[in-house]
Amino acid sequence: MSFPTQRELVTALAVLIFAIAADGVAYVFDKPFLANSIYLALMYALAGLAWNILAGFTGLVSFGHAVFFGLGAYATMIAMLHKIPAVLGILLAGGVGFLAAVLLAPIWLRLKSHWFTLATIATAEILKLSFIVWPAVGGASGLQAPIAEPGEELYYLYFRGAYLYVFIAAVLVAIEVVVLWSILRGPIGYKLQAIREDEDAAMALAIDPLKYKFFALAISGFFTGLAGSLYTIRYRFIDPFTVFDLISVSTYIALVGIVGGIYTFLGPIIGSFIVVPAAEYVRSTLMSIASRYAALHGVVLGAVLLIVSLMAPEGVVERVRAKMVVWSKVVKVVREWVVERS
Amino acid sequence: MVLHMQRKVLVAVAIMVVAVVAVGIALFLGVGGVEERVMGQPKVIKVGVILPLTGRLAETGEDLKRGIEFAVYQINSMGGVKNCGGAKIVVVWGDSQARPERGAAEAERLIVEEHVVALVGAYQSAVTKTASEVAERYRVPFLNPDSTSPTLTERGYKWFFRITPHDGMFVKQQVEFVNWLNKRCGGCIKRIAIIHEDSEWGTNVARLWEKEFSAAGYEIVDVISYHAPTVTSFDAEVERLKRSKPDLLLVASYVHDALLLMKTIKAKKLYVKAILAQDAGFVSPAYVSQVGDAGWFVFSREVFNWDLVQKMPRLKEVEEEYRRMYGVSLNGNSARDYTGMWVLYYALEEACKIVKPWEDLQKFREALRDALANLYIPGDKLIMPWKGVKFDEKGQNILGQGIIVQMMEDGKYYTVYPPEYATREPVFPMPSWEERSR
Numbered sequence: 132m133s134f135p136t137q138r139e140l141v142t143a144l145a146v147l148i149f150a151i152a153a154d155g156v157a158y159v160f161d162k163p164f165l166a167n168s169i170y171l172a173l174m175y176a177l178a179g180l181a182w183n184i185l186a187g188f189t190g191l192v193s194f195g196h197a198v199f200f201g202l203g204a205y206a207t208m209i210a211m212l213h214k215i216p217a218v219l220g221i222l223l224a225g226g227v228g229f230l231a232a233v234l235l236a237p238i239w240l241r242l243k244s245h246w247f248t249l250a251t252i253a254t255a256e257i258l259k260l261s262f263i264v265w266p267a268v269g270g271a272s273g274l275q276a277p278i279a280e281p282g283e284e285l286y287y288l289y290f291r292g293a294y295l296y297v298f299i300a301a302v303l304v305a306i307e308v309v310v311l312w313s314i315l316r317g318p319i320g321y322k323l324q325a326i327r328e329d330e331d332a333a334m335a336l337a338i339d340p341l342k343y344k345f346f347a348l349a350i351s352g353f354f355t356g357l358a359g360s361l362y363t364i365r366y367r368f369i370d371p372f373t374v375f376d377l378i379s380v381s382t383y384i385a386l387v388g389i390v391g392g393i394y395t396f397l398g399p400i401i402g403s404f405i406v407v408p409a410a411e412y413v414r415s416t417l418m419s420i421a422s423r424y425a426a427l428h429g430v431v432l433g434a435v436l437l438i439v440s441l442m443a444p445e446g447v448v449e450r451v452r453a454k455m456v457v458w459s460k461v462v463k464v465v466r467e468w469v470v471e472r473s
Numbered sequence: 474m475v476l477h478m479q480r481k482v483l484v485a486v487a488i489m490v491v492a493v494v495a496v497g498i499a500l501f502l503g504v505g506g507v508e509e510r511v512m513g514q515p516k517v518i519k520v521g522v523i524l525p526l527t528g529r530l531a532e533t534g535e536d537l538k539r540g541i542e543f544a545v546y547q548i549n550s551m552g553g554v555k556n557c558g559g560a561k562i563v564v565v566w567g568d569s570q571a572r573p574e575r576g577a578a579e580a581e582r583l584i585v586e587e588h589v590v591a592l593v594g595a596y597q598s599a600v601t602k603t604a605s606e607v608a609e610r611y612r613v614p615f616l617n618p619d620s621t622s623p624t625l626t627e628r629g630y631k632w633f634f635r636i637t638p639h640d641g642m643f644v645k646q647q648v649e650f651v652n653w654l655n656k657r658c659g660g661c662i663k664r665i666a667i668i669h670e671d672s673e674w675g676t677n678v679a680r681l682w683e684k685e686f687s688a689a690g691y692e693i694v695d696v697i698s699y700h701a702p703t704v705t706s707f708d709a710e711v712e713r714l715k716r717s718k719p720d721l722l723l724v725a726s727y728v729h730d731a732l733l734l735m736k737t738i739k740a741k742k743l744y745v746k747a748i749l750a751q752d753a754g755f756v757s758p759a760y761v762s763q764v765g766d767a768g769w770f771v772f773s774r775e776v777f778n779w780d781l782v783q784k785m786p787r788l789k790e791v792e793e794e795y796r797r798m799y800g801v802s803l804n805g806n807s808a809r810d811y812t813g814m815w816v817l818y819y820a821l822e823e824a825c826k827i828v829k830p831w832e833d834l835q836k837f838r839e840a841l842r843d844a845l846a847n848l849y850i851p852g853d854k855l856i857m858p859w860k861g862v863k864f865d866e867k868g869q870n871i872l873g874q875g876i877i878v879q880m881m882e883d884g885k886y887y888t889v890y891p892p893e894y895a896t897r898e899p900v901f902p903m904p905s906w907e908e909r910s911r
Contacts, residue, residue: 163581171574263671271676272624275602278609291610292581366574368602370673373573414527414568415582428527 134320135312135396143308143400147173147301150404154297164415166293172407173300174361179387179399180307181354186385187393188315189347190327192244195251197380198235198258199228199352203359204374205268211276211363217288221303221360228356232349240344243330252377259375273370276363288364296365303361304400307354314350315396323347355384390439392446401448409435516553516560518821518830520814521567521583523594523604528571529702530597532728532759533806537596537619538566539799540807544814547794554818556825562818565589569600576600580607590821590830591616591841593813596806598622599673605633612835614820614842618813619806622677626869634845634864636816637809638873640674640751643774644681647749648689650772650877650890651721654747654901661746661902664694666719668710668726668734670701675725678751682723694719701730707737720746728754732763739767739906746902747772749877756805761884768880770903775878777808778888780896781858788856803856812857820844858894 150169157165178200185191203224210220235254242250263271279289290296314320325333326340333340363369374380383406391402414428443450522541525534545562553559565587567579576595583589584607591614595601601620608615615633617625623641625633638646655662667682669675676698683693695717697710711734714722722745726734731754738748750773754760760768779802782789791811795803803811823844830837850862852872860872877890879899887897 161585163585164578167578167581263676271671271673272622273599273602273673275606275624275628277628278606278630289610292585362574366577366603367606368573368599370573370599372672373599379572411578414570 133324133394133396135315139395139397140308140312143312143397144305146400146404147305147308151298151301154294154301158292158294163292163294164411166297168408168411170293170297170300170361170365171411172403173297173304174358175383175387175407176400176403177300177304177307177361178355178358178384179391179403180304180311181351181358182384183388183393183396183399184311184315184323184347185351186388187395187398188320188323188327189344191239191344191347192248192385193251193351194248194377194381194385195253195255196351196355196384197255197375197377198251199231199355200359200362200380200384201255201258201262201371201374202231203228203356204363204369205262205274205359206356207360207363208274208276208369209268211287212274216286217364221299221357221364224356224360224363225353226356228359229349229353231356232352233345235352236345236348240341240348252381255375255377255381259371262371262375269370271370271372273368273373276367289367293365296361299364300361303357307357308400311350311354312396319343319346358384386436390436390447392448392450395446395448395452398446398448402446405447406436516558517563518554518557518560519563519565519587519589520817521565521580521587521589521592521594523567523569523576523579523583523592523600525571525596525600526566526568528569530571530727533596533753533757534568536757536804536806537810539801540803540810541593541814543795543798543807544811544818546798547791548814548818554821554825556822557829560825560830562814562821567594569595569597569604571597571600573599573603577603577607580604581611584608584611584613588834589613590834590837591817593618593810593817596620597672597674598625598677601625605630608632612842613838614845616813616817616845618809618816622673623681624677626867630868632842634868634870636813636862636870636873637776638875639869640678640681642873643751643875644678644685646875647682647774647877648685651686651691651749652689653890654899657899658746658902662720663692664717664719665691665721665723666695666697666714666717666745667693667723668697668699668714669724670704670726670730671698672701674753675701678725679723686723691721699730701727704730704733707734708741710734711737711741711743714745715741715743722748723751724748724755725751726754728757728759731755731757731760735764735767735771742906744903744905748903750774752776752805756878756886758801758804761880761886764880765884766882766909768884769882769909770879770900772877772879772889772899773886775805775876775886775888776873777803777805777857778876778878778886779803780885780887781856781876781894783896784888784894785856785858787853791856808856812855815855816845816848816850816862819850820848823848858888 154166154169182196185193206224206227207220210223211217239250262268279287322338322343330340387402387406388399390406391398410432413431417428524537545564549561553561565583567583569576592608593616595604596619598620601617605615609630609632617635621640623639626635665686667679669679687693748771752774755773782792792803820841824840827840828836852859852861858876862870863872865871876888876894878886879889880886888894889897889899
């Protein structure tokens with residue numbers, strides 16, 4: 132079993148401070164592309180952390196988190212179209228994600244392992260297809276928020292570039308980090324992991340698996356809904372193909388968790404800050420040095436992911452931690468040696 | 474919730490909160506405060522072009538890119554933008570990967586980091602929506618040569634200009650065309666079936682078709698949608714069409730699905746009196762070179778066709794040079810983006826009279842916007858079968874129109890409608906599969 136350490140909490144918050152600092156640099160030097168990459172990394176980190184409380188800590192691997200992401204995105208968009216302040220729209224997205232999780236729990240939580248995974252994918256696809264043919268939410272054309280009038284920028288969170296949005300995203304991730312960290316360190320964290328390791332044994336210890344799975348799912352839905360709202364407030368146009376997408380939403384959310392390290396608290400944040408900017412920069416660099424071969428960016432990224440899977444199947448965070456153990460031993464030996472000599 | 478936090482952690486959190494608040498305030502106060510620096514060297518005018526250069530629409534993107542490159546090559550070899558001292562146009566490419574959020578990020582990068590005077594693109598309507606939204610926010614002209622969703626010009630944007638006719642205009646013209654065909658066979662078209670890919674474009678086209686054709690008194694007997702990125706077989710769809718027995722089949726498809734659909738129709742010998750496609754996949758070079766006789770006699774709505782050279786002398790030279798450079802003919806996609814670049818060029822000449830981009834970039838963008846809004850280009854200056862280019866207050870070119878082409882037995886499309894541009898009489902009704910195998 133692994134529990135979130137204080138070092139992980141400090142590292143997570145340090146990453147966020149670093150993100151905001153990098154955002155400030157991007158702003159001063161007019162680098163919207165950098166700011167956008169940071170924003171996307173935060174968005175996926177938000178969803179990835181939420182995903183990991185299910186996948187990593189409870190053992191329920193979802194490839195359908197687009198359900199909560201998409202519903203959250205739509206909730207915020209519809210709120211904005213009804214002239215509701217965007218901040219409330221973001222909260223509403225969390226609420227809708229939470230509600231969706233509560234409603235889906237009776238179906239999803241009946242299923243285990245790969246059956247659970249399949250159910251999540253199926254649900255996301257069902258929602259996508261339903262939204263395509265549902266005129267009230269814009270159907271296949273999607274919805275676009277109008278341009279905010281001067282003076283309404285804060286009301287609708289309407290800014291140029293990603294700079295201020297990074298700030299909003301960082302605050303949401305910070306809240307999530309503190310909340311999830313304290314939950315997972317407490318008794319609930321023990322119980323969730325007990326369920327993940329052996330559900331029957333956990334029941335024998337008078338842990339009600341359903342109750343705790345339900346709790347994990349609901350909180351996961353809440354924060355993933357918030358991630359969806361981040362998509363809406365920034366890009367201001369959504370359609371079912373984008374926000375319910377199996378690859379760029381569901382799989383990507385899982386991917387950042389897997390690359391970073393699924394059984395670690397920190398994993399999704401680190402994974403997100405590795406995968407997302409890498410993908411963005413590989414693509415734009417290839418584009419500018421050899422636009423004919425730009426399509427190779429997928430190949431490069433795929434190769435990097437394969438290498439990570441082979442070299443660090445336990446995730447980057449575990450790998451680094453293992454290295455740090457070795458390193459601290461080296462330091463210890465050197466120190467003892469120095470002490471002896473002096 | 475019990476927080477088991479030690480002092481170290483609390484201090485870290487406190488530092489974090491302070492940092493977050495400080496940077497946030499700094500950012501907020503700084504909004505719009507920093508003037509964009511003009512870094513473009515003199516004698517160069519940078520234009521940002523956003524296209525799906527990689528991803529599932531890469532093939533179409535390549536085609537569109539050629540059209541842009543060729544126009545820029547011609548403009549620059551004719552002496553560049555003369556009112557700006559012969560400044561050369563330089564294209565900075567942005568790859569949308571066929572995804573809306575990537576399109577928006579690229580638009581931002583091109584505007585702020587590359588200091589482009591205007592944006593051109595982005596083919597898919599969903600990407601054009603997010604990219605042009607960014608342009609509107611930064612007050613940069615967005616010229617759209619190739620997206621046909623009617624909603625794009627219904628948003629009240631002031632910096633958005635579209636030269637191509639939109640799907641609403643095309644569909645009205647298609648109804649006129651079918652009426653015209655129907656007169657030739659004494660009203661033999663009554664039942665219509667629709668098959669379309671399910672992205673925003675295909676779905677919207679299908680909805681417009683349903684609306685306009687039923688309003689014109691036709692019976693819509695079936696509407697079938699499919700998901701283009703994952704479709705691997707049309708067997709079930711074609712069987713269903715065999716049962717619903719339409720006289721006319723309307724198709725909205727991208728490249729690979731169009732090929733697969735036509736090959737399935739041939740294999741299953743589905744017979745309809747006419748098939749009318751909504752360009753896109755049906756006019757792409759990959760489709761035309763691979764479809765073979767499965768694509769004969771199919772009508773497609775088009776914006777452009779190679780045989781227009783016989784009717785439009787100006788087009789002849791352009792087409793010959795293009796063929797020499799790229800070894801392929803212009804098509805509806807490359808010709809529209811080619812035209813887009815030329816329209817931008819005419820507006821650039823006007824804007825350069827007022828201010829130069831390297832003197833004051835934002836003023837130049839405003840001048841360019843005004844130039845576009847007041848632009849009039851007569852039809853004889855274009856290589857498109859249009860009456861010209863003139864934008865209404867929504868930014869829509871009101872002088873554009875489509876044409877209808879038909880693939881003949883030599884595997885080439887010929888213009889059959891409107892009559893003033895027609896080089897062939899339409900083959901209608903289609904010969905049956907038995908007649909064709911003879």
